[in-house]
Amino acid sequence: MKMTNYQQLTRTFLRLSRFSHLSSIASWDMFAMMPPGGSQARGEALAEMSVLTHQILTDKQVGQWIDGAEQENLNDVERANLQEIKRHYEQASLLPEALVEAKSLAGSRCEHAWRTQRPNNDWEGFSQNLKEVVKLSREEAKLRAEAKGCSRYDALLDIFEPQMTSARLDALFADLKSWLPDLLARATEKQAQRTLIAPEGPFPTATQRELGLEAMKMLGFDFNGGRLDVSAHPFCGGVPEDVRITTRYNENELFSALFGVIHETGHARYEQNLPREWPGQPVQLARSTAIHESQSLFFEMQLGRSEAFLTRLLPHIVQRFGDQPAFAPENYVAWNQRVKPGYIRVDADEVSYPAHVVLRYEIERALIDGDIEVEDIPTLWDEKMQAWLGLSTKGNYRDGCMQDIHWTDGGFGYFPSYTLGAMYAAQLFHAARAALPQLNADIAQGDFSALFDWLRQNIWQHGSRFSTSQLITNATGEDLSARYFRAHLEARYL
Amino acid sequence: MKMTNYQQLTRTFLRLSRFSHLSSIASWDMFAMMPPGGSQARGEALAEMSVLTHQILTDKQVGQWIDGAEQENLNDVERANLQEIKRHYEQASLLPEALVEAKSLAGSRCEHAWRTQRPNNDWEGFSQNLKEVVKLSREEAKLRAEAKGCSRYDALLDIFEPQMTSARLDALFADLKSWLPDLLARATEKQAQRTLIAPEGPFPTATQRELGLEAMKMLGFDFNGGRLDVSAHPFCGGVPEDVRITTRYNENELFSALFGVIHETGHARYEQNLPREWPGQPVQLARSTAIHESQSLFFEMQLGRSEAFLTRLLPHIVQRFGDQPAFAPENYVAWNQRVKPGYIRVDADEVSYPAHVVLRYEIERALIDGDIEVEDIPTLWDEKMQAWLGLSTKGNYRDGCMQDIHWTDGGFGYFPSYTLGAMYAAQLFHAARAALPQLNADIAQGDFSALFDWLRQNIWQHGSRFSTSQLITNATGEDLSARYFRAHLEARYL
Ligand SMILES: [Zn+2]
Ligand SMILES: [Zn+2]
Numbered sequence: 001m002k003m004t005n006y007q008q009l010t011r012t013f014l015r016l017s018r019f020s021h022l023s024s025i026a027s028w029d030m031f032a033m034m035p036p037g038g039s040q041a042r043g044e045a046l047a048e049m050s051v052l053t054h055q056i057l058t059d060k061q062v063g064q065w066i067d068g069a070e071q072e073n074l075n076d077v078e079r080a081n082l083q084e085i086k087r088h089y090e091q092a093s094l095l096p097e098a099l100v101e102a103k104s105l106a107g108s109r110c111e112h113a114w115r116t117q118r119p120n121n122d123w124e125g126f127s128q129n130l131k132e133v134v135k136l137s138r139e140e141a142k143l144r145a146e147a148k149g150c151s152r153y154d155a156l157l158d159i160f161e162p163q164m165t166s167a168r169l170d171a172l173f174a175d176l177k178s179w180l181p182d183l184l185a186r187a188t189e190k191q192a193q194r195t196l197i198a199p200e201g202p203f204p205t206a207t208q209r210e211l212g213l214e215a216m217k218m219l220g221f222d223f224n225g226g227r228l229d230v231s232a233h234p235f236c237g238g239v240p241e242d243v244r245i246t247t248r249y250n251e252n253e254l255f256s257a258l259f260g261v262i263h264e265t266g267h268a269r270y271e272q273n274l275p276r277e278w279p280g281q282p283v284q285l286a287r288s289t290a291i292h293e294s295q296s297l298f299f300e301m302q303l304g305r306s307e308a309f310l311t312r313l314l315p316h317i318v319q320r321f322g323d324q325p326a327f328a329p330e331n332y333v334a335w336n337q338r339v340k341p342g343y344i345r346v347d348a349d350e351v352s353y354p355a356h357v358v359l360r361y362e363i364e365r366a367l368i369d370g371d372i373e374v375e376d377i378p379t380l381w382d383e384k385m386q387a388w389l390g391l392s393t394k395g396n397y398r399d400g401c402m403q404d405i406h407w408t409d410g411g412f413g414y415f416p417s418y419t420l421g422a423m424y425a426a427q428l429f430h431a432a433r434a435a436l437p438q439l440n441a442d443i444a445q446g447d448f449s450a451l452f453d454w455l456r457q458n459i460w461q462h463g464s465r466f467s468t469s470q471l472i473t474n475a476t477g478e479d480l481s482a483r484y485f486r487a488h489l490e491a492r493y494l
Numbered sequence: 495m496k497m498t499n500y501q502q503l504t505r506t507f508l509r510l511s512r513f514s515h516l517s518s519i520a521s522w523d524m525f526a527m528m529p530p531g532g533s534q535a536r537g538e539a540l541a542e543m544s545v546l547t548h549q550i551l552t553d554k555q556v557g558q559w560i561d562g563a564e565q566e567n568l569n570d571v572e573r574a575n576l577q578e579i580k581r582h583y584e585q586a587s588l589l590p591e592a593l594v595e596a597k598s599l600a601g602s603r604c605e606h607a608w609r610t611q612r613p614n615n616d617w618e619g620f621s622q623n624l625k626e627v628v629k630l631s632r633e634e635a636k637l638r639a640e641a642k643g644c645s646r647y648d649a650l651l652d653i654f655e656p657q658m659t660s661a662r663l664d665a666l667f668a669d670l671k672s673w674l675p676d677l678l679a680r681a682t683e684k685q686a687q688r689t690l691i692a693p694e695g696p697f698p699t700a701t702q703r704e705l706g707l708e709a710m711k712m713l714g715f716d717f718n719g720g721r722l723d724v725s726a727h728p729f730c731g732g733v734p735e736d737v738r739i740t741t742r743y744n745e746n747e748l749f750s751a752l753f754g755v756i757h758e759t760g761h762a763r764y765e766q767n768l769p770r771e772w773p774g775q776p777v778q779l780a781r782s783t784a785i786h787e788s789q790s791l792f793f794e795m796q797l798g799r800s801e802a803f804l805t806r807l808l809p810h811i812v813q814r815f816g817d818q819p820a821f822a823p824e825n826y827v828a829w830n831q832r833v834k835p836g837y838i839r840v841d842a843d844e845v846s847y848p849a850h851v852v853l854r855y856e857i858e859r860a861l862i863d864g865d866i867e868v869e870d871i872p873t874l875w876d877e878k879m880q881a882w883l884g885l886s887t888k889g890n891y892r893d894g895c896m897q898d899i900h901w902t903d904g905g906f907g908y909f910p911s912y913t914l915g916a917m918y919a920a921q922l923f924h925a926a927r928a929a930l931p932q933l934n935a936d937i938a939q940g941d942f943s944a945l946f947d948w949l950r951q952n953i954w955q956h957g958s959r960f961s962t963s964q965l966i967t968n969a970t971g972e973d974l975s976a977r978y979f980r981a982h983l984e985a986r987y988l
Contacts, residue, residue, distance in 0.1 A: 019546075021539035022516045025523055033527075037719030038736030045515035052513075052546075225531030242532025 005068030006078060009085055012062060014280030016053055021239050023049050028237040028244045032229040036112075043108030050104045057092045077283060080465045084282035091159060094143050099136060103410050106132045110408040115232060123378065123397040130407060131374045134367060137410045141368050153365040156413030160289040161420065163467060166365060169416055172423070173358055175482040181388075183486070184351050187339045187493035196335050199326040202251040207320050212247060212261035214316055219265045219299060220452055222272050233405045234260045234346065236267035236296075240276070240284075243268040254321070255336060256347055259300055266299030267292055269452070273460035284463040287471055289414060293421025294428060295459065301350045301422065302429035302488070303451070307333050308443040339493060341389035343399035350422060351489055355388035360404075360415040368412050377401045424472060426485040428459070431476040499562030500572060503579055506556060508774030510547055515733050517543050522731040522738045526723040530606075537602030544598045551586045571777060574959045578776035585653060588641050593633060597904050600626045604902040609726060617872065617891040624901060625868045628861060631904045635862050647859040650907030654783040655914065657961060660859060663910055666917070667852055669976040675882075677980070678845050681833045681987035690829050693820040696745040701814050706741060706755035708810055713759045713793060714946055716766050727899045728754045728840065730761035730790075734770070734778075737762040748815070749830060750841055753794055760793030761786055763946070767954035778957040781965055783908060787915025788922060789953065795844045795916065796923035796982070797945070801827050802937040833987060835883035837893035844916060845983055849882035854898075854909040862906050871895045918966060920979040922953070925970040 003011070023046055030042050056062075066086050074082060110129035117126040137156070144155035154165050213228060226243035238244035245264035247257045270292060275284045286292050303309050310333050318327055326335060339349050345356040363380055366372040372380065378393070381401045385391045393400030406414050432454045433439050442450055458475035469479050497505070517540055524536050550556075560580050568576060604623035611620045631650070638649035648659050707722060720737035732738035739758035741751045764786060769778045780786050797803050804827050812821055820829060833843050839850040857874055860866045866874065875895045876887045887894030900908050926948045927933050936944055952969035963973050 015542055018539040018542035021535060022520050022543060025520050025536075026516050029519055029523060033721065034736060035718055035721060037716065038733070041515060041733060041735040042519075045512040048509055048512035049516060222531065224529055227527065227529060239532070239535060241535040242528060 004072055005065040006072050006074060006082065008065045009062070009069055009082070010278075010281060012056065012065075013085060013282060016056060017280030019049060019053050019056075023053075024237055024239050025242075025244075028246075030108075031231040031233070031235065031237075032244065032246050036115075039108070039112045043105060043112070046108065047101050047104040051097055051101045054092055054095070054097055054100045057089060062089055063093070077278065077465060081278060081281050081283035084285070084464050087162065088282055090147075091144075094147050095140060099139060099143075103133075103136045103140065106136055107409040111405060114402065114405065114408050118398050118402050121396070121398040121402075123402065126397070126402055127374050127377075133408060133410045134374055137412050138368060138370065140410075141412070151369065153368045153413065156368060157416065158413075160414050160417055161468070162288060163469065164290075164416070164420070169361070169420075172420070172480070172482055173354075173361070176354055176419070176485075177358070179486055180351075180354055183489055183494070184339065184341070184355075187351055187489075188341070190494065191334075191339055194334065196338065197326045197328070197331050199254050199335070200324055201254065203254045203321055205249040205251060208249050208251075208254065208257050211316065211320050212258055215258060215262055215313065216245075216265050216268075218313075218446065218448075219262065219269065220448065221265050221268055225272055226268055228261065234264060236264045236271065238271075240271045240274050243271045254317075259304060259336075260346070262304040263296045263300035266296035269299070269455075270295040270460055273456050275461055275463045283465055287459075287462070287464050287466075288468050289417040290420035290424060291459065291468060291471065293417050294424030295455070297350075297422050297425040298428060298455070302425050303443070303448075305336055305350075305492075306443065308440050310336055312444060312446050337492060341391060343385075343391060343393065343396070344403055345418075346403075351493055352389060353422065354419045357415050357419040359384040359388060363401075364407070364412045364415060420480070423480060423482055423485045426488040427472065427476050427481065428455075429488070430484045431458075498566055499559040500566050500568060500576065502559045503556070503563055503576070504772075504775060506550065506559075507579060507776060510550055511774030513543060513547050513550075517547075518731060518733050519736075519738075524602075525725040525727070525729065525731070526738065526740050530609075533602070533606040537599055537606070540602065541595050541598035545591055545595045548586055548589070548591055548594045551583060556583055557587070571772065571959060575772060575775050575777035578779070578958050581656065582776055584641075585638075588637050589634060593630060593637075597627075597630045597634065600630055601903040605899060608896065608899065608902050612892050612896050615890070615892045615896075617896065620891070620896055621868050621871075627902060627904045628868055631906050632862060632864065634904070635906070645863065647862045647907065650862060651910065652907075654908050654911055655962070656782060657963065658784075658910070658914070663855070663914075666914070666974070666976055667848075667855070670848055670913070670979075671852070673980055674845075674848055677983055677988065678833065678835070678849075681845055681983075682835070684988065685828075685833055688828065690832065691820045691822070691825050693748050693829070694818055695748065697748045697815055699743040699745060702743050702745075702748065702751050705810065705814050706752055709752060709756055709807070710739075710759050710762075712807075712940065712942075713756065713763065714942065715759050715762055719766055720762055722755065728758060730758045730765065732765075734765045734768050737765045748811070753798060753830075754840070756798040757790045757794035760790035763793070763949075764789040764954055767950055769955055769957045777959055781953075781956070781958050781960075782962050783911040784914035784918060785953065785962060785965065787911050788918030789949070791844075791916050791919035792922060792949070796919050797937070797942075799830055799844075799986075800937065802934050804830055806938060806940050831986060835885060837879075837885060837887065837890070838897055839912075840897075845987055846883060847916065848913045851909055851913040853878040853882060857895075858901070858906045858909060914974070917974060917976055917979045920982040921966065921970050921975065922949075923982070924978045925952075 026042065026046060030046075034042060066082070066089060069082050106129070110126075110133050113129055114126060138152070141152035141156050144158075145152040148155050148158065150158075151166065157164055157166060157169070209228070216223075216228060225241055226238065226245065229244065229246045230248055231246035232248060234245075234247045236243065236245045245261070245268050247260040247264065249257045270286055274286060278284050311329065314327065314329060314332060326332065339351045341352040341355070342348060345353065348356055359381070362384065363372070363377060367374070367377070378397060378401055382393045385393050385400070432451060435454060436442070436450050439451060442448065459471065462471060466474065473479050520536065520540060524540075528536060560576070560583060563576050600623070604620075604627050607623055608620060632646070635646035635650050638652075639646040642649050642652065644652075645660065651658055651660060651663070703722070710717075710722060719735055720732065720739065723738065723740045724742055725740035726742060728739075728741045730737065730739045739755070739762050741754040741758065743751045764780055768780060772778050805823065808821065808823065808826060820826060833845045835846040835849070836842060839847070842850055853875070856878065857866070857871060861868070861871070872887070872891060872895055879885045879887050879894070926945060929948060930936070930944050933945060936942065953965065956965060960968065967973050
């Protein structure tokens with residue numbers, strides 16, 4: 001029996017998803033397990049695989065199947081899947097193979113060297129590698145922009161956030177900028193009136209790990225299909241059937257790793273609860289990076305740092321590390337809701353976090369659009385950090401522009417997702433609370449089932465069936481608005 | 495510039511080696527890291543990859559390039575490489591894609607289920623999966639045998655041990671059988687005259703791991719290009735640039751994990767010291783499984799259990815676990831040179847080990863040649879264990895025919911390598927000692943550099959440049975003979 005065009009496509013994408021499985025695990029390994037000497041061979045292996053998948057995906061035949069499938073009789077899910085297939089095909093077809101391979105190689109090289117360059121504060125060395133990554137990303141942006149008829153930066157943004165534009169982003173961030181600096185100042189001032197007792201370590205790594213595993217269990221992480229490990233830069237990787245999250249431990253700091261784990265658990269639960277009815281098909285992938293981040297921030301910020309959840313968590317902490325003055329309930333809650341502008345984005349509180357993102361957004365947009373060069377980054381970074389948070393990063397590259405891993409991989413266009421995610425999370429939590437009047441009592445009793453059912457029903461189970469706008473409108477009654485994020489911050493911090 | 499046929503081949507094999515890199519790491523992960531829920535997706539991903547590499551390797555074009563390259567002007571190494579390329583091509587071309595995929599899937603399924611079936615002693619469940627593996631392996635053997643004009647079992651043997659035949663194996667094993675039972679009886683009798691003090695645990699896993707890492711360091715393992723982890727069945731995997739060895743710990747048993755680590759370190763050093771001048775080319779791969787095993791047994795048995803090495807190791811053991819009567823030097827050496835026939839091959843002493851191998855060899859040959867069926871295995875196993883070692887495995891599948899992982903993956907033809915390896919190891923150690931008069935003194939001082947240089951020069955650096963016979967003749971002055979193994983056992987145990 002002759003296969004339909006649509007069947008040819010699903011077979012091709014199933015095959016691609018299996019190759020992507022191997023790359024995902026090898027990438028996780030690269031960050032979590034691999035010794036330094038394996039770096040070059042691993043980079044080459046992953047690059048070879050990205051060339052292969054690029055070849056398969058961009059085969060002219062795929063384009064013909066897409067054209068054919070559009071005339072075929074498809075149900076709603078298949079139609080949505082075809083649309084995603086088309087999006088992936090078009091995105092990939094714009095790039096010549098040589099560029100794909102060069103980007104993958106340059107990214108691996110830059111990331112690998114960063115691991116030793118960052119502790120050495122070696123901007124000189126790092127920027128050499130980064131220049132190559134930027135050069136290749138600009139080439140990519142140019143090709144994409146010409147095909148889509150948009151600005152170069154918008155063309156990259158579209159990879160992570162389909163339908164998002166810098167015009168819309170500018171509007172959302174302008175809203176934010178109109179009230180956030182004032183809110184940040186007032187929150188900081190309010191908190192300055194109270195002296196908090198800092199937790200006193202050491203907090204042994206092994207015990208921190210056990211606590212993290214316990215939090216993952218509370219939050220429904222499926223250990224039959226996932227793991228917790230360590231990497232320099234925490235992330236959620238692997239595949240939906242086997243989700244790998246990582247964190248990093250500091251024996252003097254208890255809550256950084258713990259909330260890192262809770263954050264990645266939000267990402268993981270999204271992955272673990274994506275639909276599985278259409279094996280290997282793009283329609284069962286996560287909707288976008290901002291929606292992904294909304295799930296991790298839902299877990300970390302909306303739920304995780306709420307007074308009800310913190311209170312629920314406290315006995316587990318005391319049980320493992322013994323009691324101490326910092327763990328007096330009021331002090332402990334206040335400590336975990338501190339607003340304390342700092343250098344490091346991943347350790348930032350949710351009020352100052354958007355500053356880190358807007359800063360990077362403005363720099364990376366200028367970088368891709370060719371308005372600035374790699375050499376200009378440290379000065380711009382310092383200026384913007386001074387303006388937003390009053391902190392100087394002059395000469396301190398390690399805690400400045402070398403703190404992140406995103407640019408090393410050429411992931412320009414990704415950073416806005418963090419703050420979009422925070423906004424989506426607030427909007428979703430608001431809707432969930434409206435739908436679940438018992439929510440606070442449930443959380444206090446450690447019963448998150450209704451909340452997770454709500455997420456499963458409204459977000460997780462849909463994969464990429466709907467556009468982001470549709471998805472968020474179906475779930476909350478309206479498209480993305482910054483006002484729920486503002487209301488959340490005001491309620492918690494003012 | 496037009497590429498030569500030979501260049502086309504090296505480019506293709508470089509590409510294949512990169513894909514194989516990803517499969518190797520994903521396989522290591524499957525055994526050492528993966529949670530159970532990831533099993534099906536991983537199995538499918540690896541199977542898809544084996545289909546792909548099979549397609550690339552068996553492309554008609556490859557055959558044409560081989561024919562063309564044979565007419566080209568090649569140096570010695572290139573000529574050896576071409577011969578290996580041809581061997582891989584012919585071996586792969588014999589199998590239809592569907593069989594390759596089915597074998598990979600059935601192997602993954604069987605291995606995965608084995609993990610829970612073995613502890614449950616579930617032969618009924620296990621044999622169902624194994625039947626499918628045997629069925630596919632017989633199909634494979636039939637195809638290979640027809641093409642090579644040899645017996646079915648010989649056709650599988652040839653994959654692991656090029657140029658080895660069951661006729662030659664029968665001669666070597668007949669030699670062994672003529673003196674080993676008597677030697678085993680005399681050694682057992684001799685040792686029975688003395689009562690040994692058993693080490694008393696518990697020996698915490700974390701400390702055992704540290705001791706293992708220290709032994710690896712003593713033995714020159716390059717941690718910049720490798721790791722030590724845990725798996726149900728110890729193995730050496732990964733890629734030469736990043737070698738992954740595993741062990742398993744039992745808190746009541748100190749030496750099992752330790753000598754397991756020393757064994758895998760032998761495999762690892764071979765991999766880590768293979769030539770790297772011809773990236774991705776088969777000529778830089780290990781020569782054969784028996785030569786591989788000769789390196790691990792060189793480390794574990796020839797060197798590791800020698801009195802000189804054991805004595806050198808002792809202070810490290812006492813330092814970590816404290817002193818106890820079992821660690822009195824004489825008792826400790828005798829304990830680690832015990833001959834004690836048991837059920838488990840991987841825990842066997844070197845005198846009774848060949849019994850385990852010959853037993854499996856006879857069963858797997860009959861199974862592949864169609865003389866017996868899967869149902870017959872337990873009875874045959876029990877009979878042969880009774881005859882060789884006086885042990886009954888009736889109803890005890892877990893410690894009988896379900897103890898190994900090789901058959902689950904369809905690795906029929908592999909087992910003889912273990913005893914061939916033991917023979918090669920004894921022959922090599924004999925030659926090394928003749929070349930290095932200072933050897934015992936060096937070992938006693940913990941200086942293994944001359945010994946490892948000898949291995950590097952005679953084995954490691956050659957990869958697959960020479961046939962096994964040539965390699966061993968160059969290194970020791972003659973082809974494989976069982977008499978060095980006999981002399982070694984007699985010297986140590988009688
Ligand atoms: Zn995140
Ligand atoms: Zn071995």
